Every structure is written in C-alpha cells, then in structure tokens.
Amino acid sequence: MAVASPRPPATPTRASLPVVVQTSVEADAEWWVEPVKWVALAVFIIVPIFALLVQPLAGRVVWTIVVAALPLFIVLVGYHRWRRICPLAFFAQIPVRLRRPGTRKASDWLEHNYYYVAFTVFFVSLWLRLIATNGDGLSIATFFVLITLAALIFGALFTGKTWCNYICPLSFIEKIYTEPHGLRETNNSQCTKCTACKKSCPDINEENGYWKEIESRAKRFVYFAFPGLIFGFYFYYYMQSGTWSYYFGGSWTHEPGMIWRAFLPGSDAQTAGFFFLPVVPRAIASLLTLAACGMASYLLFGILERYVGVWLKRRDAETDAARVRHVMFTLAAFTAFLTFYTFAGAPTLWRLPWVFPHLFLIAVALTATLFLTRRLSRRQKEFAEETLGRSIIKRWAWTDMQPPKDLHEAFLIHTIRAKESARGEAHVLEAYKDAVRETVDNGFVTREEVQLLESLRNQLHIKKADHEKVMSALAEEERALISDPTKQISAEKRLQLETYARALERYLQRGLGAEGGPDDSFIQQLRDEYRVTKDEHAAVLDDLMGGEQGMASRVGEEISLIERAAQTIQALERKPAPTNDFLAELLRRRRARSIDRLMRGLSFTLEDEAKHDLRKGLSSSNDAERESVIESLRAIVPPAVAERILAAYRESISLKATLPTLTDMLYARTRSVDPFVRAVALYALCERDAVDTELLSRMMQDEHELVRETARIVIERAMSVEARGTTALPLGTVEKMIALRGAPVFSRLAPEHLVELARASREDFYDTDESLCVEGESGNEVFILLSGEVSILRRDDEGEDRLVGTEGVGTLIGEMAVLDPSPRAATVIATAGGVRVLRLNGEAFREALEDDPAIASGVIRTLAQRLRAVT
Numbered sequence: 001m002a003v004a005s006p007r008p009p010a011t012p013t014r015a016s017l018p019v020v021v022q023t024s025v026e027a028d029a030e031w032w033v034e035p036v037k038w039v040a041l042a043v044f045i046i047v048p049i050f051a052l053l054v055q056p057l058a059g060r061v062v063w064t065i066v067v068a069a070l071p072l073f074i075v076l077v078g079y080h081r082w083r084r085i086c087p088l089a090f091f092a093q094i095p096v097r098l099r100r101p102g103t104r105k106a107s108d109w110l111e112h113n114y115y116y117v118a119f120t121v122f123f124v125s126l127w128l129r130l131i132a133t134n135g136d137g138l139s140i141a142t143f144f145v146l147i148t149l150a151a152l153i154f155g156a157l158f159t160g161k162t163w164c165n166y167i168c169p170l171s172f173i174e175k176i177y178t179e180p181h182g183l184r185e186t187n188n189s190q191c192t193k194c195t196a197c198k199k200s201c202p203d204i205n206e207e208n209g210y211w212k213e214i215e216s217r218a219k220r221f222v223y224f225a226f227p228g229l230i231f232g233f234y235f236y237y238y239m240q241s242g243t244w245s246y247y248f249g250g251s252w253t254h255e256p257g258m259i260w261r262a263f264l265p266g267s268d269a270q271t272a273g274f275f276f277l278p279v280v281p282r283a284i285a286s287l288l289t290l291a292a293c294g295m296a297s298y299l300l301f302g303i304l305e306r307y308v309g310v311w312l313k314r315r316d317a318e319t320d321a322a323r324v325r326h327v328m329f330t331l332a333a334f335t336a337f338l339t340f341y342t343f344a345g346a347p348t349l350w351r352l353p354w355v356f357p358h359l360f361l362i363a364v365a366l367t368a369t370l371f372l373t374r375r376l377s378r379r380q381k382e383f384a385e386e387t388l389g390r391s392i393i394k395r396w397a398w399t400d401m402q403p404p405k406d407l408h409e410a411f412l413i414h415t416i417r418a419k420e421s422a423r424g425e426a427h428v429l430e431a432y433k434d435a436v437r438e439t440v441d442n443g444f445v446t447r448e449e450v451q452l453l454e455s456l457r458n459q460l461h462i463k464k465a466d467h468e469k470v471m472s473a474l475a476e477e478e479r480a481l482i483s484d485p486t487k488q489i490s491a492e493k494r495l496q497l498e499t500y501a502r503a504l505e506r507y508l509q510r511g512l513g514a515e516g517g518p519d520d521s522f523i524q525q526l527r528d529e530y531r532v533t534k535d536e537h538a539a540v541l542d543d544l545m546g547g548e549q550g551m552a553s554r555v556g557e558e559i560s561l562i563e564r565a566a567q568t569i570q571a572l573e574r575k576p577a578p579t580n581d582f583l584a585e586l587l588r589r590r591r592a593r594s595i596d597r598l599m600r601g602l603s604f605t606l607e608d609e610a611k612h613d614l615r616k617g618l619s620s621s622n623d624a625e626r627e628s629v630i631e632s633l634r635a636i637v638p639p640a641v642a643e644r645i646l647a648a649y650r651e652s653i654s655l656k657a658t659l660p661t662l663t664d665m666l667y668a669r670t671r672s673v674d675p676f677v678r679a680v681a682l683y684a685l686c687e688r689d690a691v692d693t694e695l696l697s698r699m700m701q702d703e704h705e706l707v708r709e710t711a712r713i714v715i716e717r718a719m720s721v722e723a724r725g726t727t728a729l730p731l732g733t734v735e736k737m738i739a740l741r742g743a744p745v746f747s748r749l750a751p752e753h754l755v756e757l758a759r760a761s762r763e764d765f766y767d768t769d770e771s772l773c774v775e776g777e778s779g780n781e782v783f784i785l786l787s788g789e790v791s792i793l794r795r796d797d798e799g800e801d802r803l804v805g806t807e808g809v810g811t812l813i814g815e816m817a818v819l820d821p822s823p824r825a826a827t828v829i830a831t832a833g834g835v836r837v838l839r840l841n842g843e844a845f846r847e848a849l850e851d852d853p854a855i856a857s858g859v860i861r862t863l864a865q866r867l868r869a870v871t
Contacts, residue, residue, distance in 0.1 A: 030081065030187060037085045044087035048141035058137035059253030060348055063129070068345035071337065074174050075367055078182035079206050082174055083164065083189035091148050092155035092163040096193075102158040103531065105197060106166055114166040115218035119225070122169035123290060126233050130286040131262035135255035159531055160197025172222050175202065176333045180210040180326075180378055183370055193503075194496040195531040204495060208387075211380050214322045214329075221298060223329045227336040228297020229290060234343040236289040240282065242275030250347030258282075301332055322380055330375040337368050432462055433470045465752040472674060472752070500530040501540045558598040559630065559645050562618055563652035565591040568669060570621055571662045578738050579687055583669070583680045585741075586751060588619075590674055595619065663690045670695065675704035676751040682707065683734045686714045706755060710734050731763045731838075739838055742810045743784045753848055760844035764837050766830040772837065773814050775827040780842035783813040783828075788835030793827040801827060815845070 043066065051058035074082045083089060095101050110117065125143075133139040147169075154163035164171060189203045200209040213219050237247035246252060261271050262283040272278035273285030308331075309324040341364045349357045503526060527537055565587045572584040595618050617629030630649050659665050666688075669681035682699055685691050691714055699711035713732040720729055731739070736758035740746045746754065763786075766772055773779050775795055789808050793801040804826070807813065813828055 033081050033084055036077075037090070040085050041087045041090055044144070048144040051137040051140035051144075053137075055137040055256060056254050058140050059135040059255075060250060062140055063134065063253065064250070064345050064348040071173070071177055071340060071344075072364060072367060075177050075183065075337075075371060078184055078186040079174060079178040080182075080186045080189040080203070082178075083203060086164070086170070088147065088151045088168060088170070089161070089164050092151040092161065092168075094152060095156040096191075099529075100156070101195075101529065102154070102156050102162070103528065104158045104162075105195075105531070106158065106162050110166055111199065113218055115172055115216070115222045117166060118169060118171045119222045121167060122173070123229065123294070125169050126229065127283075127287055127290060130233070130236055130290075131283045132259035134258065135253045136258055137256065139259060158197070160191060160195040161203065162197055165198045165202070173226075175206070175210070176223060176226060176329075177337060177371075178206065179329070179333075180207040180375065180383065183367075183374065190495065192499070193530055194499055196493045196496040207383050211322070211383060214325050214380075220325070223332045224301035225294040225298040227332055227339055228300070229294040230336050230339045231297070232290045232293025234339075235293060236286050239274055239289055240272060240285065241269065247343065248346055248350070253347065301328060304328070304331075326378070326380075327376065330372065333375070334368055334372045337371075338364075341368075429462065429466055429470065432467075436470060463756075465750075465756050468752040468755070469750075472676075496530060497532070497536060497540055500526070500532050500536075503530070504537075504540060557648070558594045559648040560652045561594045562591050562598070563626070563649060564655075564668070565594070566621060566623075566626065567652075567659070568665045571665055573621070575662060577687075578742055579680065579684045582738050582741055583677065583684055586674065586677050586680060587669075589751075590672075590677065591619065663688060666690070667695070670699065675702070675707050676755070678702065678704070679707045679710045679734050680738075682710050682714065683738075686717070706733055733758045736761055736763075736838060739786050740784060743812050744810065745812045745815075746784075749848070757840060757844060757848055761838040761840045764839050765834060766837065767834045768830055768832050770830050770834070772828040772830065772835075773824045773826075775825065776823045779814055779824050782815050782840045782842065782845050784838040784840065785809050785811045785813070786836040786838060788833055789831045790828050790835055791831055793829065794825070795827075806831070 047062055047066065051062060054061075077085070106114070128139075128143065133143045151163045151168070154167060188205065190201070191203065194201075194204075200212040202209040234247060237252065238244055240246065263281050264271065265281055266272035266278035268278070269275070271282065273280030273282045277285075305324065305328045308327060309319075309321075312319045312324055312327065341361070345360075346357075349360060504523075523537070526532075527534075532540070569584045569587050569591075572580040572587075595615055598618075614629060614632075617625050620626055620629075627649070630645060633645055659668055663685065666681045666685050667690075670678050670685070672678050672681070678699070682691070682695070685695070696711050696715060699707055700715075702708050702711070709732060713729070713734075716729060733755060737751070737754045740754055740757055740761070741749070746757065749757070761784075772783055772790060773781075775793070785808060787809060789806050790811075790813065791803055792805045792807065794804050796802045807828075814824070816825055
C-alpha cells in the first residue's frame with residue numbers, strides 16, 4: 001500500500017539529516033589523522049602564496065621537499081588515511097559540506113577509461129613542470145590554483161568522489177604504491193553518504209577494487225608505463241643539458257619565465273631542447289622524451305610479463321593470468337618507487353650533512369622492500385578467505401571471550417567451542433552461510449571464488465556436501481529476491497541504500513508522530529542527496545514499513561517456481577527413464593523447498609491438518625487441485641499478496657504454452673539456480689540429441705564445477721562419435737549419480753551426498769567368470785552393478801562353492817565386509833557377457849551411511865531380504 005511521507009516536527013533543514021559516524025574505538029585509534037589533514041590543507045594553501053612571494057626558493061621547497069616526500073608518506077600512512085588527508089579531496093568535497101553536492105554521475109566511457117584519463121592529466125602535469133612550473137613561482141601558484149578549481153568544479157557538478165576516483169593525477173599513483181593493501185590495516189575512507197559514484201569503490205575496499213580490475217587493459221597500460229614515465233622525467237634533465245649536474249645541482253628550481261621560451265627553437269645551452277639538437281623547442285623535446293620512455297617501459301614490462309608467466313607456471317601449475325599480472329604490477333610499482341627516490345629530493349637532500357640523505361635512502365629501501373615482499377606473497381584467494389573469515393568472526397557466538405585478531409586462531413577456537421555444543425555443527429553452518437551470503441552480496445568475493453575456498457572450509461570442518469547445500473540455498477535466495485532492487489546490487493549501491501535507509505528511518509521515527517500533512521519535498525531532498533531513484537526509495541520504504549510488497553513479490557516468485565516445476569515433472573513422468581526420473585526427483589525437492597518458504601513467508605497460523613492439505617495440494621500433479629488450493633489462499637493472505645499470487649499463477653499458466661515440448665522445458669531448466677538441475681537437464685538434452693553450440697558455450701562458463709564437467713563430457717562424446725563412431729567413454733559424475741540412484745540403497749539420497757559418492761567411485765568392467773570379490777578375503781570396496789548379472793557363491797561344509805543366488809542391475813554388493821571389518825562372506829563372479837560396475841571406496845560409503853539415515857535404512861532392508869532368501 002502507498003505510504004505518505006510524514007512532515008517532521010519542525011521545518012526540515014539539510015543539517016538535520018542523519019549521518020554515519022565512526023565508533024569511538026575507531027576514532028581513538030586514528031585520532032591523529034584529522035590534525036594531519038588540517039596541517040596538510042594549510043601547507044597546500046600556503047604553497048601558491050609562498051611561490052609568489054619567495055621566487056628563488058619556490059621550486060626547491062615545492063618539488064624537492066613537499067612533493068618529493070609525498071609517495072613515501074602515502075605508503076607509510078596507507079591508502080585510506082591518505083584519502084582522508086588529501087587537500088585536493090577536501091576541496092572536491094566542499095560542495096558536499098555546503099549541502100550542494102553535484103548530482104551527475106560519471107559516464108560509462110569514463111568508468112572504463114578513467115586510468116587513461118588520470119594518466120593523461122599526470123603526463124601533462126609532468127610536461128608542464130619541464131616547460132613552466134619547475135622554477136617559476138608564478139607558474140607554480142597558477143598550477144596549484146587551477147588544479148584546486150578543477151577539483152572544486154568537479155565536486156560541484158559530479159556526485160561523490162568523481163574527482164578523486166576518475167580525474168585526479170594522484171588517483172592512480174596512490175593505488176600503484178598501496179595496492180592491493182597497505183603495510184598496515186586501516187579503516188576505510190568511504191563517504192558518509194555514499195552515492196555509488198564508482199563500481200568496486202576503493203574507498204570501501206581497496207583490495208576488492210584491485211582484484212576486480214586486475215585484467216583491465218587500461219590498468220595494465222598505466223602500471224607498465226608509469227616507471228618509464230618517472231625515469232623519462234628525470235632523464236630529460238640530462239637530455240637537455242648533457243650532464244646530470246643540471247638536475248642534481250638544483251639550478252632548474254630557479255628558472256622564472258621558462259614558459260615563454262619553451263616553444264621557441266633553442267639557441268644556447270639554456271634554451272636547447274636536446275643538448276645534441278638544440279634547435280628543437282624544449283616543449284617538443286620534453287614531450288617526446290616522456291612519451292618515448294613511457295612507451296618503452298610499457299613494452300618492456302609487457303615482454304617481461306610473458307617470461308615471468310612461464311617461470312611462475314613452471315613453479316606452480318595452478319598459477320593463473322591474474323597471479324602473473326599481480327606479480328608484474330608489484331614489480332612495476334617497486335621499480336617506479338625506487339626510480340622516483342633515486343632522484344626525488346636529491347638537489348636539496350644532498351646539501352645536508354651526509355647522515356641525513358643516507359638515513360633517508362635506508363628508510364626508502366626498507367619501505368620498498370617491505371611493500372614488495374608483502375605484495376608478492378598476496379593472492380586473490382587469501383583476500384577471499386580473509387573477507388569471508390571476517391564475516392564469520394562478526395558472528396562470534398562465544399560471549400565469554402573476545403574473538404582473536406588472528407584469523408586462523410579464531411577458526412580453531414570457533415571449531416573447538418562448536419564441538420562442545422550439541423548444536424555446534426548447525427551453528428557453524430549457519431555462520432558460514434551468513435558469512436558467504438554477506439561476502440558475495442557485497443561483491444568482495446564472487447560465487448566462483450567461494451567455490452575455491454577449500455582451505456577455509458577445512459579449517460571450519462565444513463564438508464563439501466554441506467558447502468554445496470549452503471551454495472544451493474543461497475542461489476535460491478538470490479532467485480527469490482531477483483525482483484528486489486535493494487538486493488541485486490554492488491557493494492557501493494548496498495552502502496548507498498543502507499545509509500539512505502538509516503536517514504529515512506530517523507526521519508520517519510520523528511515524523512510519524514507529528515501532526516500535519518506529508519512533506520514530500522523533504523523526501524525528495526533526501527533522495528537527491530543520496531541519488532536514490534523512485535523505485536529504490538519505494539523498496540527501502542517498503543522494507544522499513546514492514547515489507548508487505550516485498551513479501552508479495554517473493555510469494556509470487558515461489559508460486560511461479562512451484563508451477564513451473566509441476567509442469568516439467570508431469571512431462572518427465574510421461575517419458576520414464578533413469579535420467580528423467582532423477583531430474584523429476586530433483587525438481588520435486590526444489591518444489592518442496594519452495595512450498596516450505598512459501599508457508600514461512602506467509603506466516604501461516606493454520607491448524608496442522610489445514611497445513612497438510614495445503615502442502616498436499618501444492619505438491620499435487622493435478623492442475624485443477626493446485627489451482628483450487630491457490631484460490632483458497634485468497635481468504636488467508638492480505639489482498640495485495642493474494643493478487644500477486646494469482647497473477648504469478650496465471651502468468652505461469654500462460655507461459656506453459658511457450659514450452660510445448662519436453663525439450664523446451666529441459667532448455668528452460670538449464671537456467672535453474674540449482675546446479676544439479678542444470679547439469680541433469682543438460683545431460684537429458686544430450687540423450688535426446690537436442691544440444692546446440694550456444695547452450696554448450698553457456699554451460700561451459702557455468703559457475704558450478706558439475707555443470708562445466710557435464711558440458712565437457714557432452715562435447716567429448718560428440719567428438720568421439722565423429723572420430724570413432726562410438727560414445728564409449730568413461731562415465732561422468734552426472735552419469736554416476738544416475739547409476740547410483742538406480743540402486744535402491746541410494747535412491748533417496750540427497751544430490752549433495754550423491755555427488756560426493758559419485759566422485760569417490762570409479763567405473764570398472766569384469767569379464768565372464770572374473771571375481772569381483774572372493775569369500776574369506778578382506779575387502780574395503782562396495783560394488784554397484786550397472787549392467788549384466790553376477791552369481792553369488794558360498795563354500796559349503798565340503799569346501800565346494802555352491803550357488804546361492806544371482807543379482808542384477810542396481811544391486812549393492814560387498815557392503816557387509818565394509819561395515820563390519822571381517823572377511824568377505826561370499827564369492828561374487830561375473831556371468832556370461834561380463835558386468836559393468838561402480839567401485840565405491842569403503843570409507844566414502846561409511847561416511848555416507850553416517851550422514852544420511854536413508855542409506856542406513858536401505859542397507860537394513862537389503863540385509864533383511866538376503867536373510868529371508870537364505871532361510
């Protein structure tokens with residue numbers, strides 16, 4: 001229902017809007033950042049005044065002291081602290097402080113090419129130094145004033161930190177020297193009111209942005225060209241004069257009026273462009289030197305990347321392109337840092353007593369070595385694990401002690417404490433699920449990366465099957481919330497809407513109790529400040545006011561899923577086959593989960609009998625019965641929800657006509673959020689010879705290993721038929737799952753456990769009269785018959801083998817010797833034509849027996865049948 005925006009108790013002002021504040025602990029830990037920020041701002045303001053008033057010292061102080069110290073300062077204090085200290089950032093944020101922030105957002109072109117833009121601004125700034133601002137106080141003052149005005153104008157026109165992220169010439173330099181993370185962990189530098197001005201915002205999480213952009217061509221160009229550009233800048237002093245004394249002597253720091261001569265042909269040592277070709281204007285000569293050195297550096301590091309990649313892959317076969325690129329970025333940053341401090345500050349530093357320059361260079365070398373070793377050892381997988389680990393620690397359940405800072409120690413304590421509780425395992429899984437959900441939703445880790453966090457799962461003692469269940473549940477949550485714009489968003493958009501929701505909530509808390517009509521202008525003002533759209537505002541307001549609309553949408557999604565599953569199940573049941581039966585069972589499980597969520601979402605208060613009837617009706621394969629149950633919901637749920645349910649049901653019915661055949665339905669199921677459904681649907685299409693190139697290409701890019709493996713097998717089968725006219729290749733995991741499910745013992749096993757058994761088994765063939773197992777021998781394997789028959793022989797009192805029975809396809813053999821460490825009770829041999837079996841390791845079978853009571857009951861039934869047969 002629509003909710004009016006209430007008027008606040010007093011006339012609203014922008015100053016009354018709530019803000020996000022740091023905790024007292026965080027503020028105490030970084031108390032010095034704010035004073036340093038004001039000192040830096042004062043220095044920045046004084047620089048142009050000083051340059052105008054003290055011309056002889058302007059260039060020396062500005063370039064060999066203030067600017068020369070800047071990279072080292074950034075590395076030591078860290079990226080986020082520098083972002084809060086930076087004077088240019090202060091000027092860019094003045095419109096925000098005046099409550100008149102910009103509203104434009106950076107274009108898609110700028111989003112993809114901002115590295116080139118910032119690099120160009122920096123390139124031009126270096127060029128201006130060589131032709132104007134090095135030793136001219138007026139030029140220095142003009143440059144500082146113009147770049148300050150640029151930051152201010154961008155802050156007034158564009159939202160958030162557009163200047164800092166996209167334009168500022170320091171934006172990529174501060175990243176190069178601190179990515180993927182600094183020498184110390186620091187609080188982030190996110191805006192108080194996030195407007196989602198940049199994807200993978202470095203102010204929220206610098207390392208996340210680094211790994212997201214690791215394969216960016218623009219980032220690669222800037223990283224690789226930067227060391228050469230730095231060298232080219234200092235090398236030009238030699239190219240202009242023919243001697244290094246021109247730079248190290250510092251005469252360049254006092255050259256007023258250089259700009260007026262820079263574009264004229266040179267005539268002497270002072271006006272020459274190159275010492276060996278004086279006639280070339282200084283502006284052209286310096287431009288060529290910078291461009292040539294930058295391009296040479298780019299090409300050199302590009303060539304080196306290939307050789308480094310080969311060397312890394314020789315040492316570690318699992319090295320991927322992102323790892324190689326990370327190593328190269330680290331080497332480029334290290335080279336640029338050392339190159340810069342080989343020259344920077346030297347004209348002034350070497351005028352001091354010898355101890356000072358030597359101590360300074362030692363500090364530079366130590367800092368460079370520290371960030372080199374820290375960066376080289378960093379891996380994307382570690383970032384993903386730490387991000388997930390922090391989310392787990394946030395859910396620390398043990399109130400008698402604080403979570404340790406060391407992540408590994410936290411895992412150990414968490415695991416030990418969990419074992420002390422009867423509900424420990426469930427608690428660990430719930431914490432793991434919440435942590436994965438938060439980390440993936442925030443965009444710090446992708447679903448593919450979570451699949452790879454094996455070491456983290458091992459530390460938490462989370463089984464692969466449990467991990468699969470968690471990922472499946474999260475995938476269904478993702479589908480259920482697909483229509484909610486506050487959920488399918490990036491970390492930056494999430495922060496934007498969360499801060500907006502807090503501001504709106506405080507306003508509502510004040511305003512709902514006040515008299516008077518609604519003040520929509522205040523809400524509009526609030527939306528403008530946070531750059532929130534009408535739909536996003538409606539979603540946030542809906543959530544704050546109880547979420548009825550959101551609930552209606554989610555309920556409608558569940559109804560649609562139930563109906564789609566029912567239609568496919570009916571089609572599969574009309575064409576019985578092992579693969580179709582397995583897919584139908586998977587869809588029944590999905591439908592049952594949807595019904596559970598539907599009933600929880602509607603908060604039913606029905607009697608048990610009524611709940612049973614409702615569940616039975618929704619699970620029915622009869623269209624009329626399902627429609628009748630859905631109609632009956634109108635008397636139970638709110639009208640808005642009822643209308644959404646009926647609309648979703650009618651839409652599903654209308655879509656039924658667009659999927660007239662089983663093949664069409666199978667294609668639709670390949671887009672299911674359940675990876676098991678996707679994989680089996682693909683295999684079913686393969687059996688029907690209905691797989692096309694587009695489908696295989698999409699499935700090969702799937703996030704789940706099982707789906708990708710199935711797609712590979714389908715391709716290999718097709719190639720085998722073309723090459724040899726046969727499809728006789730080893731069974732894939734999906735085929736093993738179908739075969740295992742054919743055994744009555746495993747028929748009720750959940751797919752998460754079934755896939756583990758399939759991966760632990762291997763296919764084998766036994767010729768006629770060949771023994772699978774021999775009476776009296778020890779054994780640690782069970783066999784599932786895939787084709788053929790076996791004879792069961794037992795030795796009688798006279799030592800002769802006597803036939804006691806035969807077993808066919810789907811039979812489980814050898815389980816007694818695995819469950820009870822005793823010799824085999826019978827000999828099993830293949831009959832005429834041989835048998836094809838799956839051999840399952842005994843340990844895997846015992847684990848499955850412990851995890852799933854369905855297997856235990858199946859084994860008991862099998863043993864009982866055999867006892868009856870013997871007697």
